[in-house]
Amino acid sequence: MILSEILEKVDIKIDSKIEVSGLNTLLDANKNEISFLENKKYINDLEKTNAGAVLVKEDFKNMVPKDTIAIVCEEPYLTLAMLSKFFAPKIIETQGKDCIVGENSTIMPNVYLGKNSKIGKNSTIMSGSFIGDNVTIGDNTIIYPNVSVYRDCTIGDDCIIHSGTVIGSDGFGFAHTKTGKYIKIYQNGNVTIGNDVEIGANSSIDRAAFNSTIIGNGVRLDNLVHIAHNCILKDGCILTGQVGLSGSTILNEYVIMGGQSATAGHLEIAPFTTIAARGGVTKSITEPKKQWAGFPLFEHRQWLKLQGRIAKLLK
Amino acid sequence: MILSEILEKVDIKIDSKIEVSGLNTLLDANKNEISFLENKKYINDLEKTNAGAVLVKEDFKNMVPKDTIAIVCEEPYLTLAMLSKFFAPKIIETQGKDCIVGENSTIMPNVYLGKNSKIGKNSTIMSGSFIGDNVTIGDNTIIYPNVSVYRDCTIGDDCIIHSGTVIGSDGFGFAHTKTGKYIKIYQNGNVTIGNDVEIGANSSIDRAAFNSTIIGNGVRLDNLVHIAHNCILKDGCILTGQVGLSGSTILNEYVIMGGQSATAGHLEIAPFTTIAARGGVTKSITEPKKQWAGFPLFEHRQWLKLQGRIAKLLK
Amino acid sequence: MILSEILEKVDIKIDSKIEVSGLNTLLDANKNEISFLENKKYINDLEKTNAGAVLVKEDFKNMVPKDTIAIVCEEPYLTLAMLSKFFAPKIIETQGKDCIVGENSTIMPNVYLGKNSKIGKNSTIMSGSFIGDNVTIGDNTIIYPNVSVYRDCTIGDDCIIHSGTVIGSDGFGFAHTKTGKYIKIYQNGNVTIGNDVEIGANSSIDRAAFNSTIIGNGVRLDNLVHIAHNCILKDGCILTGQVGLSGSTILNEYVIMGGQSATAGHLEIAPFTTIAARGGVTKSITEPKKQWAGFPLFEHRQWLKLQGRIAKLLK
Numbered sequence: 001m002i003l004s005e006i007l008e009k010v011d012i013k014i015d016s017k018i019e020v021s022g023l024n025t026l027l028d029a030n031k032n033e034i035s036f037l038e039n040k041k042y043i044n045d046l047e048k049t050n051a052g053a054v055l056v057k058e059d060f061k062n063m064v065p066k067d068t069i070a071i072v073c074e075e076p077y078l079t080l081a082m083l084s085k086f087f088a089p090k091i092i093e094t095q096g097k098d099c100i101v102g103e104n105s106t107i108m109p110n111v112y113l114g115k116n117s118k119i120g121k122n123s124t125i126m127s128g129s130f131i132g133d134n135v136t137i138g139d140n141t142i143i144y145p146n147v148s149v150y151r152d153c154t155i156g157d158d159c160i161i162h163s164g165t166v167i168g169s170d171g172f173g174f175a176h177t178k179t180g181k182y183i184k185i186y187q188n189g190n191v192t193i194g195n196d197v198e199i200g201a202n203s204s205i206d207r208a209a210f211n212s213t214i215i216g217n218g219v220r221l222d223n224l225v226h227i228a229h230n231c232i233l234k235d236g237c238i239l240t241g242q243v244g245l246s247g248s249t250i251l252n253e254y255v256i257m258g259g260q261s262a263t264a265g266h267l268e269i270a271p272f273t274t275i276a277a278r279g280g281v282t283k284s285i286t287e288p289k290k291q292w293a294g295f296p297l298f299e300h301r302q303w304l305k306l307q308g309r310i311a312k313l314l315k
Numbered sequence: 316m317i318l319s320e321i322l323e324k325v326d327i328k329i330d331s332k333i334e335v336s337g338l339n340t341l342l343d344a345n346k347n348e349i350s351f352l353e354n355k356k357y358i359n360d361l362e363k364t365n366a367g368a369v370l371v372k373e374d375f376k377n378m379v380p381k382d383t384i385a386i387v388c389e390e391p392y393l394t395l396a397m398l399s400k401f402f403a404p405k406i407i408e409t410q411g412k413d414c415i416v417g418e419n420s421t422i423m424p425n426v427y428l429g430k431n432s433k434i435g436k437n438s439t440i441m442s443g444s445f446i447g448d449n450v451t452i453g454d455n456t457i458i459y460p461n462v463s464v465y466r467d468c469t470i471g472d473d474c475i476i477h478s479g480t481v482i483g484s485d486g487f488g489f490a491h492t493k494t495g496k497y498i499k500i501y502q503n504g505n506v507t508i509g510n511d512v513e514i515g516a517n518s519s520i521d522r523a524a525f526n527s528t529i530i531g532n533g534v535r536l537d538n539l540v541h542i543a544h545n546c547i548l549k550d551g552c553i554l555t556g557q558v559g560l561s562g563s564t565i566l567n568e569y570v571i572m573g574g575q576s577a578t579a580g581h582l583e584i585a586p587f588t589t590i591a592a593r594g595g596v597t598k599s600i601t602e603p604k605k606q607w608a609g610f611p612l613f614e615h616r617q618w619l620k621l622q623g624r625i626a627k628l629l630k
Numbered sequence: 631m632i633l634s635e636i637l638e639k640v641d642i643k644i645d646s647k648i649e650v651s652g653l654n655t656l657l658d659a660n661k662n663e664i665s666f667l668e669n670k671k672y673i674n675d676l677e678k679t680n681a682g683a684v685l686v687k688e689d690f691k692n693m694v695p696k697d698t699i700a701i702v703c704e705e706p707y708l709t710l711a712m713l714s715k716f717f718a719p720k721i722i723e724t725q726g727k728d729c730i731v732g733e734n735s736t737i738m739p740n741v742y743l744g745k746n747s748k749i750g751k752n753s754t755i756m757s758g759s760f761i762g763d764n765v766t767i768g769d770n771t772i773i774y775p776n777v778s779v780y781r782d783c784t785i786g787d788d789c790i791i792h793s794g795t796v797i798g799s800d801g802f803g804f805a806h807t808k809t810g811k812y813i814k815i816y817q818n819g820n821v822t823i824g825n826d827v828e829i830g831a832n833s834s835i836d837r838a839a840f841n842s843t844i845i846g847n848g849v850r851l852d853n854l855v856h857i858a859h860n861c862i863l864k865d866g867c868i869l870t871g872q873v874g875l876s877g878s879t880i881l882n883e884y885v886i887m888g889g890q891s892a893t894a895g896h897l898e899i900a901p902f903t904t905i906a907a908r909g910g911v912t913k914s915i916t917e918p919k920k921q922w923a924g925f926p927l928f929e930h931r932q933w934l935k936l937q938g939r940i941a942k943l944l945k
Contacts, residue, residue, distance in 0.1 A: 091439055091457060092421065106722065110425050110740050110758075112442035112460070124721055127742035127760050128425075128776065130442050130460035130478070142721060144799070145742070145760035145778045146443065148460040148478035148516075160814075162799040163760070163778035164832065166478040166516035169459070172537045172555060174513075180551055180569065182533055184475075184513065198804075198814065201778075201796035201834035202479065202854075204516035204538040218812055222802045223834040223856045224517075224874075226538045226556040236810055240802060241856040242874045242892075244539075244557045244574050254810065259874050260892055262557075262575055264592065277894065278910060278925060280593060295593055296622050302629060307926050309628040313939040314932060406754055406772060407736065425740050427757035427775070443740075445757050445775035445793070461758065463775040463793035463831075481793040481831035484774070487852045487870060489828075495866055495884065497848055499790075499828065517794065519831035519853040539832075541853045541871040559854075559872045559889050577872075577890055579907065595908060610908060611937050617944060624943040 001086070003034070003053055007071065010082045016069055018052050022087050022188060023080060024210045026051065031067075038077035055079050081175035084186035084209075089151065093133040102139065114151060132168070138195065150207060156195035156217070164202040167191050171206040171213075171229020171247060185209055187229060194218070194235070200225065216253075228265065240277075252288075276300055316401070318349075318368055322386065325397045331384055333367050337402050337503060338395060339525045341366065346382075353392035370394050396490035399501035399524075404466065408448040417454065429466060447483070453510065465522060471510035471532070479517040482506050486521040486528075486544025486562060500524055502544060509533070509550070515540065531568075543580065555592075567603075591615055631716070633664070633683055637701065640712045646699055648682050652717050652818060653710060654840045656681065661697075668707035685709050711805035714816035714839075719781065723763040732769065744781060762798070768825065780837060786825035786847070794832040797821050801836040801843075801859020801877060815839055817859060824848070824865070830855065846883075858895065870907075882918075906930055 096115030150168030189208025246265025280295030411430030465483030504523025561580025595610030726745030780798030819838025876895025888907030910925030
């Protein structure tokens, strides 16, 4: 799309004929992508951006790098939301190649296989599962019944996805207008799942707003786990039942989270960290190999000690 | 049905030929409905009722309004449960008109469309979804794969329902006999969802016991959210991942609830209230626009202060 | 299978031709089963075992009963995991008898019925549901749309299973190698559900690693409930929305658990216990009929009192 043309759709007039193909964050955008700066917190990212154009408020106009076009608007995040719709792919592809199924793979009855998708060798897709368009599934992978894999997602080799799990549903993202209407940020990214991953029943992993929600190799997710958009789970992470990760949480290698624990999002947890059941993480954890518990979060031993002190209040 | 005849099925003899069509609460019942009083707390509702008949204990017989028939029984709630079965609609309609699908709407393969249902224009129902009998879905609405919409529910225009979500499952209601057997209260109400609503993956919204569980316009629900029967969410409410609402919770306009927060049910939350992640609401919140946190619940600033004081116990 | 042959697959040489048919715990194993001792805590079970063979570390070799073969290995649990794969049944049976459906039962379109399965009389299986191989479902039972019942599970009479619920998904079990690779413990048990059970929407009940996850008669589970492998819920238990049980939790008769409450697993709760919403049970509760709350858990009255004391810290 031509920048000037797409901006016209949101009533912004700019005289630029550069070709744009999508939206992205300041740090990840390339010269064919539009980015945005809403939150001052990310101002250092503005000068590093390689975006073709960036939505900014009047105040920050002069801080936009010289090779990037500044698109001045009152509410960059809201404008981004309004633009996102125009970059959204089709809900269902009707054109394209039929799904390629590798040798010795089994597709049970009542499975939908999307266009331009590909399933490897020795894999099994069980009844009622939905494999959207442009999905790639590797070798020796089992998709149990009634799993939904949205378009553009990828699942590696030797994976097991249990029933009812949803891969690639939209992240929870929207801006709001002054009158309180919510404007959806179309989630144009995807989910990529590595090799040797097992995901329990009725879990949900949201696709990224931009780029990918990433599940590394060897990850184990239990039932009813919620992974929000743009999370990154590095190799070997273990999340037990009913854990919830807010958006853009980064779990480094071998993080273990106990049942019903959760994170607040936009934070990073160091490798080999253990969060006890019900732990609530609201800030990044930088030191590896420690054990934490509680909400607010304490080192596990401290939390136990604190509970002892609290119990004494009864006396 | 004739009142005397239906009561005979639960071994109550009453000489009345009035026609009854269903069950309802004291305040909502009309002259063709049966209501009940079990809990003294609702005694003021008894004198206001317009119900055709009401199940009451001997003690309250004289407080039943003169135009309402008093049906005296030992355990009104249990009798109500036993009666509810006779008012339950069929699980599957085999008669009736085929579903009407509006122009430019797409029904993918492996979708079930119930009798007497109606889907508007430009809507998409994706593979594996179930649209029960007598369901109405509006225009421009997307139902992602493997969604289940139970009979009699309605979904408005411009809605998005993500995979695995269940609309209209039975509320969690039962009475118990003296021997400890649970008697199901058939959930003969429905769910009505307004316009411009987005619901994430693997959430569940229970149908009402009587009347409707109501989701207002513009509401946003994230993944794995649980809405119990007879809840009312007014316009613009936002519930993030893994929130749980107990039965008959009323959220006024633009209430925001953070991840894993919950309510105890039979309470009301004022407009523009924010409940932080993990907040547990056990009493109504009457003052609008305030922020709350914790379980037990405190004003957010107080909760933060309290956590500071608690942490000091470690010293 | 012959013991020596199966052990060869994991590079253990033993000269025994006994026939083995599966894996099991020390207490439950019979003479055709292999068991294991990893955790010293279970050492008293070792002398009581009737297992045909048992995986043990060198140190415990001499404590193995004389009729049981000691299989010495460095990491018994890891070896067990590696062996479990060889005892796993097929994912999909292609041979065997077609499912038997009793009179007056209704199977809606887009249902998969596995081999050697059996559905009783007057039951209803709704669209999109998956009934795996060797499943037994009783009379008068309703399976709502998009339910998944994995192979070998049984569901009794007069049950109601709501949409999206998964019965028999794999328990969350794995050992890990020294290099951090997780080795799946194939979950070769099943789930057995009694009579008159109702399970809400999008709940998940994992199959047992060995033997059965058991749901007793009259149990009521709400939406989004997570039951891990090898749990036992005795008759009349009630679990409300979003409750989570860790593995091998035993709930005795008529235990009631409030919303979002949870257990830590490998513990037992006495009959008629009530756990309030959000309660977190980490130890067995032996005295019946008491009410508990909080995390850490206190008797309910004590918990309320404690919250009062904590609130006073604000002054």
